Amino acid sequence: MAAQLPDDHRLFELMAMRAVEGLAPTEEAELAGHAAAHPEIDAESYERSAAALSLVGLRVEPMPASARSRVEADAAAWLAERGAAAETAPGLPPSAAVVELPARSSRSSAWGGWLAAAAALVLAVVGWLQVDELADDRAALAARQAALEVSVARLEQDLGLREQVLAELIEPSPAELLAQLERQPETLALPWTATDDPAAADAGGRVIWNPVEQAGVMRFRGLESNDPSAWQYQLWIFDAERDERFPVDGGVFNVSADGETLVPIRASLPVGEAVLFAITVEQPGGVVVSSRERIALVAQPGA
Amino acid sequence: MAEPLLKRVANGDGNAIKEVMDQFGGLVWSLARRSCYNPTDAEDATQEIFLDIWKSASRYDESKGSETLFVAMIARRRLIDRIRRQGREPRMDDIDAPGFELASNTQDEGETFAEAALAAKAVATLKPAQQRVLELGLLQGLSHSEIADMTGMPLGTVKTQMRRGLIRVRELMQVADLADTGENG
Numbered sequence: 001m002a003a004q005l006p007d008d009h010r011l012f013e014l015m016a017m018r019a020v021e022g023l024a025p026t027e028e029a030e031l032a033g034h035a036a037a038h039p040e041i042d043a044e045s046y047e048r049s050a051a052a053l054s055l056v057g058l059r060v061e062p063m064p065a066s067a068r069s070r071v072e073a074d075a076a077a078w079l080a081e082r083g084a085a086a087e088t089a090p091g092l093p094p095s096a097a098v099v100e101l102p103a104r105s106s107r108s109s110a111w112g113g114w115l116a117a118a119a120a121l122v123l124a125v126v127g128w129l130q131v132d133e134l135a136d137d138r139a140a141l142a143a144r145q146a147a148l149e150v151s152v153a154r155l156e157q158d159l160g161l162r163e164q165v166l167a168e169l170i171e172p173s174p175a176e177l178l179a180q181l182e183r184q185p186e187t188l189a190l191p192w193t194a195t196d197d198p199a200a201a202d203a204g205g206r207v208i209w210n211p212v213e214q215a216g217v218m219r220f221r222g223l224e225s226n227d228p229s230a231w232q233y234q235l236w237i238f239d240a241e242r243d244e245r246f247p248v249d250g251g252v253f254n255v256s257a258d259g260e261t262l263v264p265i266r267a268s269l270p271v272g273e274a275v276l277f278a279i280t281v282e283q284p285g286g287v288v289v290s291s292r293e294r295i296a297l298v299a300q301p302g303a
Numbered sequence: 304m305a306e307p308l309l310k311r312v313a314n315g316d317g318n319a320i321k322e323v324m325d326q327f328g329g330l331v332w333s334l335a336r337r338s339c340y341n342p343t344d345a346e347d348a349t350q351e352i353f354l355d356i357w358k359s360a361s362r363y364d365e366s367k368g369s370e371t372l373f374v375a376m377i378a379r380r381r382l383i384d385r386i387r388r389q390g391r392e393p394r395m396d397d398i399d400a401p402g403f404e405l406a407s408n409t410q411d412e413g414e415t416f417a418e419a420a421l422a423a424k425a426v427a428t429l430k431p432a433q434q435r436v437l438e439l440g441l442l443q444g445l446s447h448s449e450i451a452d453m454t455g456m457p458l459g460t461v462k463t464q465m466r467r468g469l470i471r472v473r474e475l476m477q478v479a480d481l482a483d484t485g486e487n488g
Binding site for chain 2: 007008012013015016017018019020021022024042044045046047048049050051052053054055056057058059060061062063064066067068070071072074075078079082083
């Protein structure tokens with residue numbers, strides 16, 4: 001069948017280019033189109049030849065422990081994510097596969113998200129270690145894991161109730177939190193810079209962040225109010241200690257009226273060194289990874 | 304017959320993931336180290352490659368090649384993408400690196416791969432011009448245009464030689480693979 005295609009067919013040219021120098025996204029799409037039209041052609045065959053040739057003379061060194069630990073962390077996260085995806089109901093449209101984050105209107109609901117994430121992580125790590133240690137006893141592992149899930153669910157419920165009560169008792173209002181943070185010397189106060197996004201046409205204000213307390217408040221004026229059923233704002237904190245592609249989710253929020261708005265920051269992960277705060281416009285509930293199509297405001301230390 | 308490691312990875316088998324890291328960690332790291340300027344960059348690349356391996360594991364088809372080849376193919380693809388993203392030039396200090404023949408002879412220490420030996424044998428049967436084009440493209444990381452500039456060959460000729468070389472290597476490796484299977488079976 002391959003012989004039916006002329007030797008200089010574009011598909012072969014693209015296959016060779018991908019094997020040698022890589023392709024631009026448009027060329028990748030073009031290759032995918034040709035490959036789909038010619039399923040009899042193994043579109044990765046040139047790459048496999050190139051891969052074999054790249055092994056010639058390769059001196060293999062062991063992977064350093066630091067790289068290994070990073071790969072292990074990624075693997076645990078991938079397994080957890082894969083497990084979570086497998087639990088979603090089949091037959092849902094693709095849009096439903098997007099993890100929707102609940103609007104975090106109080107610390108108790110934020111803790112719910114934290115707990116769910118922590119439980120998933122505990123299960124992933126425990127599962128990882130158990131699989132490693134007890135590879136020959138999968139039945140026992142499954143039983144222990146099921147028991148652990150029940151325990152974690154019970155703990156989550158108990159802690160959720162306690163946090164709800166505690167939050168109502170002790171959580172300061174955004175204004176109180178702002179006053180409290182502004183009294184502390186390590187607190188950063190950074191002005192927002194508006195982009196060309198229409199939501200931020202007349203916007204300004206500051207972001208207040210305390211790296212020790214891992215707490216902060218955003219102050220806005222002139223930011224366009226939003227319909228929470230149509231879209232919401234989401235804060236992202238870029239951390240010098242993390243991959244730039246995966247900033248820390250700082251929480252989803254609404255701006256309900258003109259005038260000054262105070263919004264507490266709900267960082268989903270510890271932030272090492274905040275190097276950029278960015279507000280994006282996202283679908284209701286927010287997203288796990290932003291496409292960054294609409295960035296409304298940014299604030300940067302030293303800017 | 305044991306289920307391929309990558310199929311087990313695709314099924315979410317944590318133990319298989321650890322085995323993949325044990326088995327291919329050195330290979331991925333060494334390819335990354337050869338392509339990247341410094342160890343930090345190589346660590347980032349290694350991380351990126353393994354993430355792609357987990358995600359792509361379900362596409363592995365044992366009828367098309369070994370798991371080593373699949374892993375090396377994913378690694379090359381990510382490394383090439385990184386070079387393109389960074390907009391950097393290939394490592395020109397490698398221009399004088401040994402060709403396939405010398406490289407295969409100097410691999411006298413450490414781990415070796417059966418696929419590498421087969422590939423070295425296959426490439427040795429190619430015409431010198433094809434060998435040179437493959438060496439410049441695959442060992443030194445030059446693009447088709449850069450090879451044309453360096454060798455003075457017309458761009459179309461470079462592309463044709465590269466394509467024919469890759470096809471020939473694939474065919475010869477398949478033949479050798481079949482012969483091995485026949486001898487062992």
